[in-house]
Amino acid sequence: MSQQKMSMTTKILIWMVSGLVVGSLINAFASEVTFIQDYLVNGLFHVVGALFISALKMLVVPLVTFSLICGVCGIGDVNTLGRVGLKAFLLFMLTTALAITLAITVAVVVGPGEGFDMQTAEHAEFTAPAAPPLTQVIIDLVPTNPIAAYASGNMLQIIFFTILFAVCILMIGERGRPISQGAEKLNDVMMEVVNVVMHVAPIGVFALMAKTFSLQGLGLILPMISYFGVVAFVLVLHMTGTLMMLLKLLGRVSPLMFLKKMRTAQIFAFSTSSSNATIPVTLRSVENRLGVDNSTASFVVPFGATINMDGTAIMQGVATVFIANVYGIDLGISGYLTVIGMAVLASIGTAGVPGVGLIMLAMVFNQVGLPIEGIALIMGVDRLLDMMRTAVNVTGDAAITTIVARAEDKISMETFNDPDAGQVEEIHLPHEASLPEK
Numbered sequence: 001m002s003q004q005k006m007s008m009t010t011k012i013l014i015w016m017v018s019g020l021v022v023g024s025l026i027n028a029f030a031s032e033v034t035f036i037q038d039y040l041v042n043g044l045f046h047v048v049g050a051l052f053i054s055a056l057k058m059l060v061v062p063l064v065t066f067s068l069i070c071g072v073c074g075i076g077d078v079n080t081l082g083r084v085g086l087k088a089f090l091l092f093m094l095t096t097a098l099a100i101t102l103a104i105t106v107a108v109v110v111g112p113g114e115g116f117d118m119q120t121a122e123h124a125e126f127t128a129p130a131a132p133p134l135t136q137v138i139i140d141l142v143p144t145n146p147i148a149a150y151a152s153g154n155m156l157q158i159i160f161f162t163i164l165f166a167v168c169i170l171m172i173g174e175r176g177r178p179i180s181q182g183a184e185k186l187n188d189v190m191m192e193v194v195n196v197v198m199h200v201a202p203i204g205v206f207a208l209m210a211k212t213f214s215l216q217g218l219g220l221i222l223p224m225i226s227y228f229g230v231v232a233f234v235l236v237l238h239m240t241g242t243l244m245m246l247l248k249l250l251g252r253v254s255p256l257m258f259l260k261k262m263r264t265a266q267i268f269a270f271s272t273s274s275s276n277a278t279i280p281v282t283l284r285s286v287e288n289r290l291g292v293d294n295s296t297a298s299f300v301v302p303f304g305a306t307i308n309m310d311g312t313a314i315m316q317g318v319a320t321v322f323i324a325n326v327y328g329i330d331l332g333i334s335g336y337l338t339v340i341g342m343a344v345l346a347s348i349g350t351a352g353v354p355g356v357g358l359i360m361l362a363m364v365f366n367q368v369g370l371p372i373e374g375i376a377l378i379m380g381v382d383r384l385l386d387m388m389r390t391a392v393n394v395t396g397d398a399a400i401t402t403i404v405a406r407a408e409d410k411i412s413m414e415t416f417n418d419p420d421a422g423q424v425e426e427i428h429l430p431h432e433a434s435l436p437e438k
């Protein structure tokens with residue numbers, strides 16, 4: 001059995017790498033072959049990849065809702081809920097600030113973009129999309145119509161309404177119990193739906209990787225290697241350094257065990273470029289693999305997917321220094337401090353979906369007076385960096401969830417330390433024989 005268990009995580013990884021290789025080969029040798037482009041890249045890979053992403057997104061809203069109701073009812077009182085929320089919020093802000101400070105420091109030392117040849121850059125246009133002002137972000141926390149919030153998948157509004165709803169289930173006491181019990185059963189069902197979807201993950205991951213890399217060859221990186229390299233380096237440094245140190249010091253858990261168990265969620269984040277779409281897998285990893293109690297995970301994970309973006313902050317830090325260097329603008333200490341503050345604030349109001357990092361970057365550039373057109377320079381490599389930073393974003397969400405759970409004594413260390421706990425392979429589609437007789 002254990003060998004079988006091993007094979008599923010490895011299987012997803014193998015399919016992911018195969019997708020990368022197949023895509024890169026197509027990009028290198030068959031980018032002009034119409035048949036391959038039409039039927040494979042924009043046909044099969046596109047359809048399978050899009051189906052897989054839709055299947056993941058389909059799980060997010062019902063899973064978060066039922067899981068959050070169980071979580072709040074499990075916590076049992078509003079004060080504890082407030083304390084958990086505040087701790088998570090402060091830690092999310094702290095890690096984002098640490099991430100961008102690290103990024104700016106490394107970028108200033110390495111100096112990417114100094115002597116950059118503008119000719120090598122793509123002459124793409126970047127028009128900054130309008131970003132919501134902070135006041136609006138705060139106002140928008142409360143949905144005017146919860147159904148509309150659910151229908152559009154507005155995470156912060158859904159979290160707000162669901163928590164309020166669940167607190168009121170607690171407030172009506174005994175009469176509310178059937179509802180919380182019902183939510184528990186529905187949550188079990190949704191977790192099983194996650195398991196079923198994860199069964200097709202290897203193929204979905206393959207299709208996403210193959211499509212991305214056939215459109216986006218690795219050769220694109222070359223002219224931007226200094227920028228790309230610094231972002232990639234700081235992403236790794238933050239994930240294996242800052243986050244692991246926090247896990248060790250504040251969470252008193254083994255960082256290596258944590259990383260090992262986060263692998264599946266990281267692969268999903270990498271191939272979907274969306275922390276939001278990865279929520280079902282992150283939740284599953286944090287609860288079943290790391291042993292965090294549902295009462296903490298159900299709340300902190302979706303909250304983190306929306307407001308915590310360490311990887312994105314890193315990209316913004318490096319991009320700011322890079323563009324400032326390219327245009328020969330000296331931002332000075334106060335400029336960089338503004339960038340740090342802005343990046344932290346910007347991450348709160350923007351959801352974890354593909355490419356949102358660039359929108360946040362436009363907000364930051366606006367604030368410090370860097371030319372927004374500069375973003376066009378880095379757009380070429382952004383797709384790849386989006387994949388990498390999303391994996392770091394998701395790792396940050398899970399790390400803080402673990403630390404908060406540890407502080408609240410809401411984590412089973414037995415599960416955490418068991419290398420096989422909650423393996424993906426435990427997913428099983430029921431055989432007909434085990435279904436109830438009709």
Ligand code: ASP
Pocket residue numbers: 273274275276309311312351352353354355356357358386389390393
């Ligand atoms: N794709 C990232 C995420 O979902 C956000 C970004 O950096 O664009 O976390």
